[in-house]
Amino acid sequence: KAGVTQTPRYLIKTRGQQVTLSCSPISGHRSVSWYQQTPGQGLQFLFEYFSETQRNKGNFPGRFSGRQFSNSRSEMNVSTLELGDSALYLCASSGPGEEKLFFGSGTQLSVL
């Protein structure tokens, strides 16, 4: 069974640009959540999607948005990038009735 796949692995953008990150969950998993990881802050929860609906949302500004498609693949978008958005963005999926998260390798975003 393939794991959680995130693309691209690395991204370099400049301030003011926007970026879209992609996540393909494990087959059969309908829940996809996104986390931002920065040194010293640990993993900060961004949002969670289930069956194309956002179920939970963290405390991030509206520049951060996401969506989920009917095949459970998810995208997150960050508009008007700021230097502080430089981070590793991790996607995780989970199966029905399963509290355990399965993570992808992340997308390392650098904002210059």
Add this chain to the structure above:
Amino acid sequence: AQKVTQAQTEISVVEKEDVTLDCVYETRDTTYYLFWYKQPPSGELVFLIRRNSFDEQNEISGRYSWNFQKSTSSFNFTITASQVVDSAVYFCALSGYTTSGTYKYIFGTGTRLKVLA
């Protein structure tokens, strides 16, 4: 509010030493789950263990052991006879039900473990 505290930012040990990673949590929920995840340099977090709030039994898996104490709100992780391959960032996490009936995770800031040969 829910919170997970991993006070140890970085620990360095020499191979074969035992090491304990501390985790203290806060929650008002009576039903919750505690987790440990390992993040090697590749970046992907790997699940290690899950404990529910009603199961305070300690668990041992090979060189890994976990000590869950509700009285002190702690869920500590011990690696016995550490190896270089144990070098990673370790995250403790807490999950509980939200008002919408879904799980929500709170992660600690992680402890970077360096095992020196």
